[in-house]
Amino acid sequence: METQALLTAVEQKLKAQFPEGYVSSELIADYPTFIVKRDSILDVVKFLYNDVDTSFQYLTTLATIHYPDHTGQEFAVMYQLHDLRKNLRIRIKIFFSSSDTHVPSITSVFSAANWMERQEFDFFGIIFTGHPNLKRILNMDEMTYHPMRKEYALEDGTREDKDDKMFGR
Amino acid sequence: MSKDKNTSKEIVEKEYSTLNLGPTHPATHGIFQNVLKMDGEIIMDSESTVGYIHRAFEKLAERRPYYQITPITDRLNYCSSPINNMGWHMTVEKLLGIEIPKRVQYMRVIIMELARIADHVICNSVIGVDTGAMTGFLYIFQMRERIYDIYEELCGARLTTNIGRIGGLERDFTPKAWALLDQFLVDFPPALKEFENLLMRNRIFMDRTINCGPISAERALNYSFSGPNLRAAGVDYDVRVANPYCSYEEFDFIIPVGTQGDTYDRFMVRQGEMWESVKIIQQAIAKIKKEPAGIYHADVPEFFLPPKEEVYNNMEALIYHFKIVMGETEIPKGEVYHAVEGGNGEVGYYLISDGGRTPYRLHMRRPCFIYYQAYAEMIRGGLLSDAILTMSSMNVIAGELDA
Numbered sequence: 001m002e003t004q005a006l007l008t009a010v011e012q013k014l015k016a017q018f019p020e021g022y023v024s025s026e027l028i029a030d031y032p033t034f035i036v037k038r039d040s041i042l043d044v045v046k047f048l049y050n051d052v053d054t055s056f057q058y059l060t061t062l063a064t065i066h067y068p069d070h071t072g073q074e075f076a077v078m079y080q081l082h083d084l085r086k087n088l089r090i091r092i093k094i095f096f097s098s099s100d101t102h103v104p105s106i107t108s109v110f111s112a113a114n115w116m117e118r119q120e121f122d123f124f125g126i127i128f129t130g131h132p133n134l135k136r137i138l139n140m141d142e143m144t145y146h147p148m149r150k151e152y153a154l155e156d157g158t159r160e161d162k163d164d165k166m167f168g169r
Numbered sequence: 170m171s172k173d174k175n176t177s178k179e180i181v182e183k184e185y186s187t188l189n190l191g192p193t194h195p196a197t198h199g200i201f202q203n204v205l206k207m208d209g210e211i212i213m214d215s216e217s218t219v220g221y222i223h224r225a226f227e228k229l230a231e232r233r234p235y236y237q238i239t240p241i242t243d244r245l246n247y248c249s250s251p252i253n254n255m256g257w258h259m260t261v262e263k264l265l266g267i268e269i270p271k272r273v274q275y276m277r278v279i280i281m282e283l284a285r286i287a288d289h290v291i292c293n294s295v296i297g298v299d300t301g302a303m304t305g306f307l308y309i310f311q312m313r314e315r316i317y318d319i320y321e322e323l324c325g326a327r328l329t330t331n332i333g334r335i336g337g338l339e340r341d342f343t344p345k346a347w348a349l350l351d352q353f354l355v356d357f358p359p360a361l362k363e364f365e366n367l368l369m370r371n372r373i374f375m376d377r378t379i380n381c382g383p384i385s386a387e388r389a390l391n392y393s394f395s396g397p398n399l400r401a402a403g404v405d406y407d408v409r410v411a412n413p414y415c416s417y418e419e420f421d422f423i424i425p426v427g428t429q430g431d432t433y434d435r436f437m438v439r440q441g442e443m444w445e446s447v448k449i450i451q452q453a454i455a456k457i458k459k460e461p462a463g464i465y466h467a468d469v470p471e472f473f474l475p476p477k478e479e480v481y482n483n484m485e486a487l488i489y490h491f492k493i494v495m496g497e498t499e500i501p502k503g504e505v506y507h508a509v510e511g512g513n514g515e516v517g518y519y520l521i522s523d524g525g526r527t528p529y530r531l532h533m534r535r536p537c538f539i540y541y542q543a544y545a546e547m548i549r550g551g552l553l554s555d556a557i558l559t560m561s562s563m564n565v566i567a568g569e570l571d572a
Contacts, residue, residue: 028503029263029503031506057391058393060515060517061519061532061539063519063530063532065529065530080517084406110391111391112391112542114542115539115542116539119538137219138220138223138572139220140220147228148227148228154228
């Protein structure tokens with residue numbers, strides 16, 4: 001299926017099933033991308049999983065993006081789904097504010113999302129409600145901040161031995 | 170213990186013992202910890218801890234220009250690092266809209282298939298080692314040394330190769346590289362056959378590995394497996410066929426698929442893939458002979474460094490060199506995702522560019538991280554030695570696990 005045809009097909013299904021949850025859709029670099037509301041993401045994923053025409057039953061990846069300048073929509077989580085039978089790929093994004101970083105977890109649909117969501121919690125502090133074991137996964141458990149957020153510098157700010165003037169940064 | 174015969178029998182509560190398959194263990198290939206809850210020798214449950222080699226690649230990538238990110242992609246799956254490099258170059262070329270000449274694409278295919286052979290050589294011989302068969306490992310590793318010699322001739326490094334540049338390769342294949350490659354293609358098939366004769370129909374090996382750590386296709390898909398582990402479970406999903414890149418659609422190869430998803434199937438799938446890689450390399454060499462010689466990069470002076478001789482004599486070359494190194498080139502804004510078939514599965518790069526000289530966000534889809542979650546389920550109910558064998562047959566590489 002051509003990517004434009006796929007975009008319109010899924011767009012129509014989402015608009016019909018989720019009139020309030022659906023926000024917009026766009027073809028970004030030949031990749032159908034759909035924006036839905038944060039609270040409806042679990043239902044959208046379940047719907048696309050069970051849909052007969054285009055059953056997206058493979059979760060390729062999920063990632064968070066931090067836009068500190070977009071007030072009210074600082075965080076975005078993007079999910080990439082893949083229909084292996086017909087070889088169709090789509091991307092779903094949700095945007096939400098940094099004041100409430102709760103997102104419904106999709107581990108009940110995809111077991112693969114377990115560690116993927118833990119990684120996003122570790123790096124960005126997104127709290128996935130309904131996750132069976134939401135702890136840090138790659139960083140040490142005692143870390144108090146979420147390092148991938150844009151406000152945190154690449155290097156550990158607590159070090160006193162490196163002088164920025166001498167290291168030319 | 171009571172000596173009185175009339176006391177009622179004490180109810181013995183079953184207690185499970187905890188065994189720490191610690192981060193540093195000679196049998197785990199990498200640094201990851203598993204705390205096992207054992208009932209005697211049967212594993213009831215396990216909890217994995219990863220992150221011992223986390224190097225913050227996604228954060229690092231936000232501070233490095235695009236050509237400086239290639240060395241960190243090396244260190245993801247370090248057993249087949251050229252595949253990660255090529256995947257990254259193709260992602261950036263997708264963002265920039267660069268069209269790569271056919272000859273360069275075939276050269277990239279040769280490099281990627283050599284890396285795949287190297288990765289599968291390690292995995293299969295190490296499955297042998299974990300069952301106690303050291304001989305196969307020693308002899309087939311000599312072939313991996315030959316691949317290292319080829320890489321050294323191409324780029325100067327053996328393991329973490331940083332091969333290629335955005336827009337092509339940094340230099341053409343030298344005559345010595347072609348000679349080493351031809352010699353490899355003569356020597357590798359007999360060596361692989363010898364390795365196969367040791368293990369493939371070996372009664373002890375088969376008894377040891379069949380039904381060891383199986384996973385069904387439905388569970389594997391739910392855990393987003395990809396690569397040889399998924400193909401061993403019976404699903405023929407290969408990124409080279411599903412979303413062809415780098416002219417893979419022009420090559421003729423089959424996808425070996427298993428049935429049960431156990432260790433023997435994983436071994437056999439990787440074995441089959443090595444034979445297919447040899448076929449692909451031979452086809453690529455034949456195709457390169459038909460292309461005009463000498464081309465090793467696309468004509469994109471804004472992104473591909475000019476040759477040094479020109480930089481000191483030619484004004485445009487000087488300006489391009491300055492702009493590329495100082496980061497003054499115009500990178501378009503965009504959002505792309507590109508996946509390649511790595512040694513372990515679908516290695517994906519999700520790149521968001523905001524027009525600056527470094528990415529705004531780079532997310533790496535690491536197949537090892539995703540399928541290692543299923544390890545607890547795969548070893549439940551099995552013996553400890555089967556757990557070790559399952560881990561090595563899944564080809565868990567710590568670099569890709571943690572990034």
